[in-house]
Amino acid sequence: MQILENKFDVVIIGGGPIGIACALEAQKKKLSYIVLEKGCLVNSLYHYPTNMTFFSTSEKLELDSIPFISSNPKPVKREALEYYRRIATTNEINIKLFEKVNSVETIEDNWHKVFTTKAEYLAKNIIIATGFYDIPNFLNIPGEDLPKVSHYYNDPHYYATQKTVVVGASNSAVDAALEIYRKGGEVSMVVRQAEIGSRVKYWVRPDIVNRIEEGSIKAYFHSDIKEIRETEVVLNTPEGEKILENDFVLLLTGYRPNFKFLQDLGIKLSNDGKKIPQYDDETMETNVPGMYLAGVICGGTETHKWFIENSRIHAKMIMNNISKNKKPH
Structure with a gap:
């Protein structure tokens, strides 16, 4: 395992639309980053029903003002998969697919060591953008x-x-x-x-x-x-x-985020039954320094509150904060 060459400003956990949005913002800020996805590209979307039609219109699913052209009033799954794939390949997103994050350990100077099924990585900042579709209720x-x-x-x-x-x-x-x-x-x-x-x-x-x-x-x-x-x-x-x-x-009784993973990272959850993670509304940074949340995972059990369309902004908020606080390695 190569630890020295696997050192980044940001490790993004989750290769869905919001994880990709974070990667695009990292590129703009000239931050070194890597996206780690346990399945295929936009894995959750891939496992949606074959004939699914989105609630949102195509422009509300767009990332970084890159046009999403759909032949339907509401885009379908096949179109979304193609849209996000083209974004990832055209922008040469640095992403590792079929590589699951097993654990994250915070070490000296608030650096984080990320252990996956294939390698180890070192990062000053971690973004959790893992969604909620993997664990059924x-x-x-x-x-x-x-x-x-x-x-x-x-x-x-x-x-x-x-x-x-x-x-x-x-x-x-x-x-x-x-x-x-x-x-x-x-x-x-x-x-x-x-x-x-x-x-x-x-x-x-x-x-x-x-x-x-x-x-x-x-x-x-x-x-x-x-x-x-x-x-x-x-x-x-x-x-x-x-x-x-x-x-x-x-x-089909709904799904929930991986709360155990968040707790293992040291992120505090509300004890009111909603299990909403603790984070700053302006920066998306959690109670663990250098650890951020993006996307639907911010809502705890209230998975209906965050979507692609209203959580795309998380990427800019996070990267602005990381860039502002960045110090030379």
Whole structure:
């Protein structure tokens, strides 16, 4: 492992859109940097559903005023992957893919040593831009580990003609229910609330409401899933316990940041249940000197508060502060 030549002003953990935005700003400030990504480029976006359409318009997903040209009013996943790939390659972003950060150790003079699956790095500053899509909100119910259960949804063809239970009422759950229904699947939704979530994309919400009202998709409101069995599921509903024949279960109940990783770094989290990391609103620096947050990870469990469009600014805020405080090595 080469430690001396792997010394940087900034190590950026996470190669998503916000991590790339940070890299672009580092280049402008003439800061040495490296981006470390445990998967492929914009790994979280890559694992979004195949047919996903963004809530945001293309200009709100742009980085560094680089035009994002889409053939649709709202861009789709395929277009976003191509856009961010072109930015990374055209600007020769210094990024290591399929290299997971295992730990970070703060050493003398507030330098940080970064240990990955492939190498070690030394940096004066660390930016955590890891998003939240990697860890599902597990329900911890019997049968959750059965092969027919997934916390992620990709393509509706897989569920054609099958009896699928979709748990949740967010954008991902609604998109999955509608797509599977239109591929000939028999879809049941299990929703804790009284109705479909208010934050569901405004052009999709009427569709799911109408499909439920006409009976094409069966929805169990004020309900939750109690147990998953090989060929059925058990629900708790206002009318009592119900057992449904079932082939597949999609537990689309949301995701959360890797809080343990943040705590291992020494970053303090709020103890109000929201687990919001401690950081300066003007610089994005955490309670650990030289350690910054960027993107959705700033919201703790409130993952709906930060998006690409309103957290792009974090890159400028962070790099301005790092550049201002930089001292010769």
